[in-house]
Amino acid sequence: MADQSDVEVAIQSIVANALYPNGSGAASAIGNTCRIYRGMPMAPTLDVDLAAGVVNISLAASSDVKNTTRYPRVWQIIKPVSASLSVTVAGATASFSGDCVLGQLAGVMVDGAVYPYAVQAVDSPATVASNLAMLIRSAGWIVDYAGSTLTVPAVEMFTARVVTGVGALQEIKRQTQEFEVTLWCPDPVSRDAAAPLIDQALSLSQFIGLADGSFARVVYAGSDVSDQNAGAALFKRRLRYQVEYPTTIAQIEPAMLFGTTAYSANAEFVDTLNI
Numbered sequence: 001m002a003d004q005s006d007v008e009v010a011i012q013s014i015v016a017n018a019l020y021p022n023g024s025g026a027a028s029a030i031g032n033t034c035r036i037y038r039g040m041p042m043a044p045t046l047d048v049d050l051a052a053g054v055v056n057i058s059l060a061a062s063s064d065v066k067n068t069t070r071y072p073r074v075w076q077i078i079k080p081v082s083a084s085l086s087v088t089v090a091g092a093t094a095s096f097s098g099d100c101v102l103g104q105l106a107g108v109m110v111d112g113a114v115y116p117y118a119v120q121a122v123d124s125p126a127t128v129a130s131n132l133a134m135l136i137r138s139a140g141w142i143v144d145y146a147g148s149t150l151t152v153p154a155v156e157m158f159t160a161r162v163v164t165g166v167g168a169l170q171e172i173k174r175q176t177q178e179f180e181v182t183l184w185c186p187d188p189v190s191r192d193a194a195a196p197l198i199d200q201a202l203s204l205s206q207f208i209g210l211a212d213g214s215f216a217r218v219v220y221a222g223s224d225v226s227d228q229n230a231g232a233a234l235f236k237r238r239l240r241y242q243v244e245y246p247t248t249i250a251q252i253e254p255a256m257l258f259g260t261t262a263y264s265a266n267a268e269f270v271d272t273l274n275i
Helices: 005-019 045-050 125-138 188-204
Strands: 034-038 054-066 073-075 083-088 093-098 106-108 111-120 144-147 150-151 156-163 169-186 207-209 214-228 234-252 257-264 269-274
Touching: 005 034, 005 054, 005 111, 005 125, 005 188, 005 207, 005 214, 005 234, 045 054, 045 093, 054 188, 083 106, 083 156, 093 125, 093 156, 106 125, 106 214, 111 125, 125 144, 125 150, 144 234, 169 188, 188 234
Parallel strands: 034 054
Antiparallel strands: 054 169, 073 169, 083 093, 093 150, 106 111, 106 156, 144 150, 169 234, 207 214, 214 234, 257 269
């Protein structure tokens, strides 16, 4: 089921791909270190980052949601795409390779917790690994990331998979909500370099894939600039986008990333859990 958080994660990944086209293990496209996250920055941390030349990009959703439900409740078959992205696992390390197309879902299971990522058309194996590393780190894990490979050193149970969308979805409602991407920059040069990259990436992504197999429509809604020099130099720009996305139910899960089989003490089959 698509949710506001799924839209935020998809936008976050597109912004990360724009600023780190070769993954966060390589230098950013603007030269500065960039922190990309959901929610607003904390003032003490932001001041330290600005003094060090670090660009912060935050993502927040408006509380104003417009109901745009208008389509009949019918089951829509999700057409499977050709599997073109793959992953190999060795111990606590996952390495991605191949081509990225919409409709594929990459995921990592870390000690039973699943971190899924809806692959975007602008992705590469390196950015898929980078975005998954970002999701896992946000849960508090230490992740080693380089190129198209990520490692979770302290994990006890680890696996990774890539699957393609299958099954059917029914849209039960639809909504439009505004999302803000805010740049908090130490100087106007970094702001003016980062903003066009982000805006172009989101403007080109007219439809973005969500983790449930559905799609959200993105429309540019405006921008504003402000400069502050009290305490710490801050050069700020907000980019606003209206996103229309569905809430869905699945007759069959879009894809089974992980399955675990349970057995009783006498080794008899009990049940299978699909994730």
